[in-house]
Amino acid sequence: MTFYDREDELAALESAFVSGGHDLFVVYGRRRVGKTELLKQFCADRPHVYFLAAQEAETRQREKFVEQIASHFDDRVPRIDGWDEALGYLSEKLSEEPTVVVIDEFPYLVAENDSLPSYLQSFVDEELADTESMVVLCGSGVSTMESEVLGHESPLYGRRTGQIDLGPFSFSQALEAISYEFPEAIRSYAVSGGTPMYLLRFDFGLSLAENIRSKILSPTAVLHSEPEFLLRTELRNPARYMSILEAVATGHTTPNKIAGATGIDSGPLSKYLQTLRRLRLIDRKVPVTASKQKSKRSRYRVADQFLRFWFRYVEPNRSSIEEAPDVVFEGTIEPSLPDHVSDTFETVCREAVWEAVRRGTVAPYSEVGPWWYGEEEIDIVGLAPDDDRILLAECKWTSEPVGRGLVDDLRSKAAEVQWGPASRTEQFALFSKSGFVDGLEGDLDDTWMLFDLEDLEALLS
Incomplete structure (x- = not known):
């Protein structure tokens, strides 16, 4: 499978590994978002032990973990009893060379032994800290990762040196x-x-x-x-x-x-x-x-x-x-389907607003999202509290060009948005799949911005 994007996440992992000292990195996110592919890509050109946990008995999980370590270091498989011994064996091997150790589907291990985070805490504090190696804990069970690894009550709290909450691709x-x-x-x-x-x-x-x-x-x-x-x-x-x-x-x-x-x-x-x-x-x-x-x-x-x-x-x-x-x-x-796509088009347009902010072609906003009250709705509202500035925008995935009616409608709804002082600065934007009626842009002042699909493509491609 071709590996796409994720440059920022790869850079974060690579920076952590080469920075010196030990690392405990956490990668989590819901299923199917590509966590495993990201970690395989990261591990591909460096020494690594990759262990994929399964929903099976703790003893067999631990045996497989030790087998993976022994296989990587070309060692005979030792007899171990308990996670403390398994992690002690890992510590012994990590002293030989800096290595990335990935434990994927970590929540499956915790489900069989909820004391494992405590064993890992001791391992990180007393053994991993003296190495140049990295341990990556990865999991799709978001709630388990947040409570058993990242949460305040977790024995591992404060030990992580980095984390990636991996989400789906933006448009x-x-x-x-x-x-x-x-x-x-x-x-x-x-x-x-x-x-x-x-x-x-x-x-x-x-x-x-x-x-x-x-x-x-x-x-x-x-x-x-x-x-x-x-x-x-x-x-x-x-x-x-x-x-x-x-x-x-x-x-x-x-x-x-x-x-x-x-x-x-x-x-x-x-x-x-x-x-x-x-x-x-x-x-x-x-x-x-x-x-x-x-x-x-x-x-x-x-x-x-x-x-x-x-x-x-x-x-x-x-x-x-x-x-x-x-x-x-x-x-x-x-x-x-056009009605279904129209909801996605709003998401794409909000993404375009943020990209325009990053490029400096649109004034900055701290929050961007939909607004509604009763029967009134506006697809995109941007808030800039420090400047008392508000952006109001509509997105139309229709087969007809947008005309003056939408301009008048948006101006009318703007008065219903209770935010900021009466002297606030208002900016407006229209996004349209099918463009705009002739002459519309010339009729509007510089508080208005018009985006057709070509404009969006230039921003997002």
Whole structure:
């Protein structure tokens, strides 16, 4: 599999390894984001021991760990009893040469022996500290990694020398792998998302429609049942979580609407939502002007574009897809795909705002996100509290050029956004798939910015 992007993460790992002294590095993130590929790429040209833990008995886990160490150092496999002896053997071998030791799927080891972080604490303090080696703890169980490795209560707290919370590719990162033309790349990203395992399943020699049919709708395709497999890997009883994800993907985004769509009472629902957030399968959003902790105007969205597509189109139509996938594509998916893509287009436009800020072509903002109150919504609002400046923007993935009506509408909604003093500076932006009506740019003053797809491509490619 081709390895894309991740230059910053590789640079962080390489800088830590060559900086001198020992390192305890932590790499974590939800499944399928490419943690293992990142570490294999990092280890490829340097001495390393790579141990992939499995869901099996502690004794066998420990035996395999020691076998990996002995194999790397061309040593006979010693008899060991307990993790303290296993780590002592590792310490003995690390004194011979600087080595990278990767323990992948670390949460599986902790599940069998929750004292392992304490053993590692002693190893790091008393033995690893005297070497030039690096130990990398990697895991997909985000909650376990945060509590047992990074958390204040963990014996390992304060020992790490670096960490990477690895997420999916942004749109601009994914563009390196998507070989479609820019407008089709946005549509494709709305289906595959930025999770490498999903993104790289697509064959960009085929049309997007052909990829949807062959890579997702086909019962023999890996992606056809991937979300269900993912949930069964993480959860004992995934049925209710599946129904929640389907509800959110089909437009029921508030707790009350999710409860109504799923029949789950608000008390249990809150716990289910917390679990899905912990697994990074959904995000909780509040208006950008509101307090994340105190606001009751929360909305939820499926965090991954592919999962959003799958729970919107595949899960509700499973029986029909088994019998007549082409009918589902032509009658259900294709007609509403522009609406599905429009949500992704907003994400792409917010990414473009941040890129424009980094380039200095747009004034800086400390926060950028959606805003809503009652029935009023604005796709993008940027806040610059130090300068009392606000950005208000709309994103239109439509087949018609944007006209003056949207300008008037955005000006009107700006007055509803309660933020900053009355003397605040207001800036406006419009993003449009199909450009703008003739003369619109000339009618607007310098507080307005217009971005068509060519402008976005120049920013993000």
